[in-house]
Amino acid sequence: MKAGRFTLQLLFLLLAPWYSHGQQSGQNAVLEDRLRDAQVSKKQLGNGSAITEVRFAGSLQPNIELGCIPISEVTSQFNPPALIYAAKKCVQEGQYTLAWILMTTGNGFAYYDIKRLADRSTSGALMVLFSRALSDLTADQNAKGEKATNEFLADPEQVKAYCTELKRIGPPTYEPQWAIRHGIGAYQEPRDGHYLTNVDTKALWEEVLKNRCTPNS
Secondary structure, eight states, X not given: OBOOHHHHHHHHHHHGGGSOTTOOTTOOHHHHHHHHTOEEEEEEOTTSOEEEEEEOTTTTOOSSOOOSOOGGGOOTTOOHHHHHHHHHHHHHTTOHHHHHHHHHHHHHHHHHHHHHBSBGGGTTHHHHHHXXXXXXXXXXXXXXXXXXXXXXXXXXXXXXXXXXXXXXXXXXXXXXXXXXXXXXXXXXXXXXXXXXXXXXHHHHHHHHHHHHSOOOO
């Protein structure tokens, strides 16, 4: 359901601390816009208590629907939610190595996205995405995924082949609305629109590559 007026007021009070003390009333148009189209739901917990979940329109959404695809079919236009949900399909099909490859690629893309964004309230977007997408995996699926991950990272040839593909793909070329729409406009400076202007994007992508192109010793 959409948020009612009372709910909007309450959520606004809860989220307002994200703003810096220097911001004045009337400068929270982003938050007001997010709350206007927010979907609010209640989730019952096992201990009998309930939590209220707020989802902003467009937040954490895939920009394309993918199946369990090989890395050779991945492009720089696929956003992290698209890759994470594709990885989940791989898990469901028992393709755990493919799942890891798509998941770590999505994770790297997300890191690259969020580090460039000026809105500091987007910092938790990836954690929430993982929770929504993967929280219903079974213990057996998680164990098999961990085993496949460790085996992959211990094989220098597999890591090298993956790294070659990641370099081919290059840094993300989509607009990271999945993360932008998760934020509430708690901007840092210096910025140009949604993006920080003091980020070395080349060095940032090199960091993503380094963290994924080094096999475990």
